[in-house]
Amino acid sequence: MRDDIEEIMFTPEQIQSKVAELGMQISDDYRDKNPLVVCVLKGASLFMADLVRNISIPIEMDFMAISSYGASTQSSGVVRIMKDLETGLENRHVIIVEDIVDTGLTLSYLRDSLLRRNASSVRIVTLFDKPSGRKIEIIPDYSGFQVPNAFIVGYGLDYSEKYRNLPFVGILKPEIYS
Ligand code: XMP
Ligand code: MG
Secondary structure, X not given: OHHHXXXXXXXXXXXHHHHHHHHHHHHHHOOOOOOEEEEEEOOOHHHHHHHHOOOOOOOEXXXXXXXXXXXXXXXXXXXXXXXXXXXXXXXXXXXXXXEEEOOOHHHHHHHHHHHOOOXXXXXXXXXXXXXXXXXXXXXXXXXXXXXXXXXXXXXXEOEOOEOOOOOOEEEEOHHHHO
């Protein structure tokens, strides 16, 4: 599996120290707010598990699975909810946990959809951000690393459902795609 990786972009140590930083910021900002931390499956699952262990205030957790409509690899922006939240959002402070923001279409849709359920606030924390891929203006409230416009895998991110379990994040060798 590791032979498929061209280059390691972030080591487990770099990831852990960034996740600890994000956890501290969120703990500061959400004191006494009992935020609902929402993991977007499956990509954000590893980030979620590490992030919440770095949040030192009371929180609640919930999970959501979404998929883009259409067959193309390009995000259409219209997402279908495959698994919905179990928690009502009325008067809740929601933090969406994402793996990576690229076009921004998925998150923009998701954020609007959660706001329509009368959440008090909806913020976004993403571990990775590819600002060059944006098709809609959306700035994550908390962001770990900016990445160039390359396809990355590991630490939850997949290619064809593989590589999510890599403890680091890297770039795949081009021959894997072809
Ligand atoms: P948007 O709507 O922002 O969607 O384009 C972001 C979603 O696209 C996927 N994505 C990636 N997945 N490596 C991945 O494994 C990448 O480099 C990458 N870039 C975008 C991902 O599912 C994310 O939630
Ligand atoms: Mg995803």
